[in-house]
Structures are given as C-alpha cells and as structure tokens.
Amino acid sequence: MLxxxxxxxxxxxxxxxxxxxxxxxxxxxxxxxxxxxAYIAEFYENLGIAHQTNVGGNGIVAKIAGAxxxxxxxxxxxxxxxxxxxxKEVAYKSKVPGVMHACGHDGHTAxxxxxxxxxxxxxxxxxxxxxxxxxxxxxxxxxxxxAMINDGCLEGVDVIFGxxxxxxxxxGKIQYRVGPVMAAADRFSIKVQGSGGHGAQPxxxxxxxxxxxxxxxxxxxIVSRRVNPVDPAVISVGTFVAENAFNIIADSAYLEGTVRTxxxxxxxxxxxxxxxxxSSTCALNGSTYEYNFHRGYPAVVNHKDETDYLVSVxxxxxxxxxxxxxxxxxGGEDYxxxxxxxxxxxxxxxxxxxxxxxxxxxxxPKFDINEKxxxxxxxxxxxxTVLYHQYEKGKLIPTHQ
Numbered sequence: 001m002l003x004x005x006x007x008x009x010x011x012x013x014x015x016x017x018x019x020x021x022x023x024x025x026x027x028x029x030x031x032x033x034x035x036x037x038a039y040i041a042e043f044y045e046n047l048g049i050a051h052q053t054n055v056g057g058n059g060i061v062a063k064i065a066g067a068x069x070x071x072x073x074x075x076x077x078x079x080x081x082x083x084x085x086x087x088k089e090v091a092y093k094s095k096v097p098g099v100m101h102a103c104g105h106d107g108h109t110a111x112x113x114x115x116x117x118x119x120x121x122x123x124x125x126x127x128x129x130x131x132x133x134x135x136x137x138x139x140x141x142x143x144x145x146x147a148m149i150n151d152g153c154l155e156g157v158d159v160i161f162g163x164x165x166x167x168x169x170x171x172g173k174i175q176y177r178v179g180p181v182m183a184a185a186d187r188f189s190i191k192v193q194g195s196g197g198h199g200a201q202p203x204x205x206x207x208x209x210x211x212x213x214x215x216x217x218x219x220x221x222i223v224s225r226r227v228n229p230v231d232p233a234v235i236s237v238g239t240f241v242a243e244n245a246f247n248i249i250a251d252s253a254y255l256e257g258t259v260r261t262x263x264x265x266x267x268x269x270x271x272x273x274x275x276x277x278x279s280s281t282c283a284l285n286g287s288t289y290e291y292n293f294h295r296g297y298p299a300v301v302n303h304k305d306e307t308d309y310l311v312s313v314x315x316x317x318x319x320x321x322x323x324x325x326x327x328x329x330x331g332g333e334d335y336x337x338x339x340x341x342x343x344x345x346x347x348x349x350x351x352x353x354x355x356x357x358x359x360x361x362x363x364x365p366k367f368d369i370n371e372k373x374x375x376x377x378x379x380x381x382x383x384x385t386v387l388y389h390q391y392e393k394g395k396l397i398p399t400h401q
Contacts, residue, residue, distance in 0.1 A: 001125040005382050006318065008118040009375060015117075016374045020110035021092035027081030027099045027106070030140035033058045036079050036109075040134050043113050049120055051132075056147030058136035063129060064120050070128025070389035074153075074160040075115070075381055076338060077108035078138035087365035102367040104165035104351065107374050109134065111163075115378045119385065127389035131157055135334075141185070141296040143334035149341060158392075159306060160344035161384045162335050163377050167359045169350035171370045172321035174314045174380060176347045177328065178307045182300035183232070183260040184267055185332025186293065190215065190278050194287040196244070196251030205249045209242045211285040212253035216240065218281050219257075222273045227266055234260040234330055235270065260330045262299045300336040300346055307345040309391055313383040314347075319376050331362075349377040 028036050037058040044051040044062045051062035082102045086094035094100040116132050133153050137144035154160070169175060192215065194206035216237050227233045239256035259274075261267040271293045282289045314320050326348060335346050351373035352359045360366045 023106035030137035060134040066126030077112035145334040165351040166348040173350035175326035199247040208253040
C-alpha cells in the first residue's frame with residue numbers, strides 16, 4: 001500500500017503547491033480563520049470524507065475509516081497566519097494587507113489535505129483509521145489545540161504525528177528529537193509606577209525610565225545566576241514603553257517580554273523570581289509595580305518509542321537524504337498539548353528555499369519555503385500512518401535506537 005500511496009502523492013504534487021499558494025494569498029489571523037476553515041471543510045465535503053466543523057472554534061476534524069482493523073492514527077496541521085506585511089515579490093504574494101503566512105502553516109495544510117485525499121482513495125487497503133486535525137490559532141496563546149482537545153478531537157486516537165516545515169533546514173533533511181524539542185513559551189508584563197516631573201529637576205521625581213532600565217538588566221541575572229546552567233532558559237524583554245516629551249521624566253514605564261524553558265520546575269522558579277526582582281528593584285527606587293505572568297504553551301516533549309518509529313520509517317522515504325537529531329528549539333508550539341494526552345512525536349521537515357545561502361527566518365516579512373518539502377512531509381507522515389498497524393503488532397521493528 002505504501003508504494004501506491006507514494007505514487008498518488010507524487011502525481012498530486014502540483015495540487016499541493018496550488019493549494020499552498022492559494023492559502024498563501026488569502027491568509028487569516030489566529031481565531032479569525034473563517035474562510036480558511038470553510039475552504040478545508042469544502043475540500044473534505046467534495047471528497048465525501050466525514051468531517052466536523054467548528055471543533056473548539058474554527059478547527060476541522062476529518063476521519064478516514066480503513067476497511068481493515070487497526071489503530072487510529074491522528075495527523076495534525078495548523079492553518080493560521082501572522083500580522084506581518086508580505087514583502088516577497090512572488091505571484092502568490094499575500095493579497096491581505098498586513099497579514100501573511102510567515103511560518104509555513106499554508107504548507108502544512110496543503111500537505112495534510114492532499115495526503116488525506118490519497119489515503120481516502122486507498123481506504124480499502126488501509127489498516128485502522130486516520131484522524132485529520134486541522135487546527136486553528138497556533139500562533140497566539142491560548143491557541144487552538146486545547147479547545148479542540150476539549151471538544152473531543154483526540155477521542156479514540158492511539159497515536160499522533162505532526163511536522164513543521166523548517167525554512168532554515170535543507171530540503172531532504174528530517175530533524176527529530178526524543179524528549180523536549182520545543183520550549184514552554186510564556187509572557188510577562190511589568191508596569192513600573194514612579195513619580196514624574198520636569199527633566200531639569202530629577203531629584204523631585206521617582207524616574208520610571210531609570211527604574212525600568214535597571215529592571216531589564218536585573219532580570220538577566222535570573223538566568224545567569226539563579227538557573228542551573230544545565231537547564232536551558234531565556235528571559236527576553238521585547239517591549240519598553242515610557243512615552244513623554246523630551247524634557248519630562250516619566251512617571252510610569254511598561255515592560256513586556258517572554259520566558260522560554262523546558263523544565264517545569266525552572267518555569268515555576270522564574271515566574272516567582274521575576275516578581276522578587278521587580279519588587280526589590282522598584283523598592284530601591286521608591287517606586288511600585290504591577291506584575292502579570294501569562295502561561296503560554298508547555299514544552300513539546302516527544303515520546304521515545306514513537307520518535308524511534310518515525311525515524312525508522314522516514315529512513316526509507318524517497319527524497320529523505322538525511323536524518324538528524326536536532327538540538328532543542330526555544331520556540332513554542334501548542335502541539336505540546338496533544339502529546340500530553342496521547343503518545344506521538346513532532347519533527348521538522350527541511351524546507352530551505354533554493355538558491356539562498358541563508359533563508360529568511362520564520363516570522364520574517366520575506367519568509368518563504370521550498371515547496372518540494374510538501375511532498376517529503378506528506379510521504380513521511382503517510383509512511384508513519386500506513387505502517388503503524390504493523391509496528392503495533394510487532395511486525396515492524398524500529399531500527400533506530
């Protein structure tokens with residue numbers, strides 16, 4: 001069956017590209033993906049594949065029932081875009097001002113739709129069932145995964161596989177990792193309240209800019225001096241706002257930033273330590289503060305057996321030239337929630353554009369992918385799906401250990 005699936009996927013590569021380019025031209029922001037969701041639902045409707053709409057919001061869940069008994073494999077693709085102006089000069093450039101697919105989610109969706117189409121044509125030979133999870137709102141916490149899970153998208157699912165097209169990695173390379181592979185992504189905000197006044201009389205003020213500046217520097221000592229060096233952690237301040245005339249000392253300043261961790265204990269400690277540092281820094285300068293810590297996605301933690309299995313089947317996928325264990329990524333992904341409910345793995349499919357030495361990074365206005373990666377991702381996910389029943393019955397033993 002796998003050979004038939006690969007032949008079908010190769011014959012439908014142009015369709016994958018067409019879908020991806022259409023979605024790229026009409027991106028929608030997180031929680032506002034109404035037309036994209038309708039497009040996905042119509043695709044399944046036209047194929048006669050059973051599906052649910054409005055799952056946890058704008059999510060779509062389709063199901064293909066194989067004619068033979070077996071396990072239920074879930075595959076997930078996200079489909080939201082970002083608030084970024086598309087600066088590429090290509091025929092499929094975004095037609096929506098200030099919104100673009102700058103992370104490859106259009107490619108994820110195209111890959112899964114065409115893979116579903118091919119699997120549906122082979123359902124008489126398919127062992128078990130396939131659940132196709134099209135998730136909205138990955139880019140913006142609280143994300144769409146939790147709501148879709150609460151709405152039952154994982155009911156009856158035995159295992160889940162997902163991939164991210166990765167523009168910085170060469171086409172033909174699959175990157176994997178057992179255990180933590182993407183970080184918990186949290187957000188914090190601190191408002192420093194001082195006492196403003198004339199710039200010529202600083203002694204009569206409690207300068208919020210000076211206090212907040214000290215706070216930015218002091219926060220860096222949490223990672224460098226309070227976190228065990230063997231535990232990866234990041235604290236980055238991305239927003240510093242204290243608007244005033246040039247000769248006015250600000251009475252307040254606003255900071256906002258992100259925290260990235262893999263270890264839950266480190267995550268808890270940093271949340272508490274930011275409060276301690278803010279309190280002591282503000283007290284030193286006679287100021288007060290308001291602090292909020294917003295928990296985002298937990299770390300993506302891959303299961304060992306399913307990762308070993310994925311690597312073993314990927315090794316035989318045509319056009320996969322290299323399998324590489326990746327170091328952990330500090331970016332976040334709400335795929336983490338799926339792995340807290342069922343076993344599975346999340347891997348990266350190389351998608352570096354042709355003819356460039358260094359690709360534009362994800363979330364960049366000129367971000368793009370090599371569309372050959374769509375076919376490689378589809379074949380890898382397809383192999384993981386159709387061979388899983390043999391693996392569960394002990395007829396397929398992973399060679400990667």
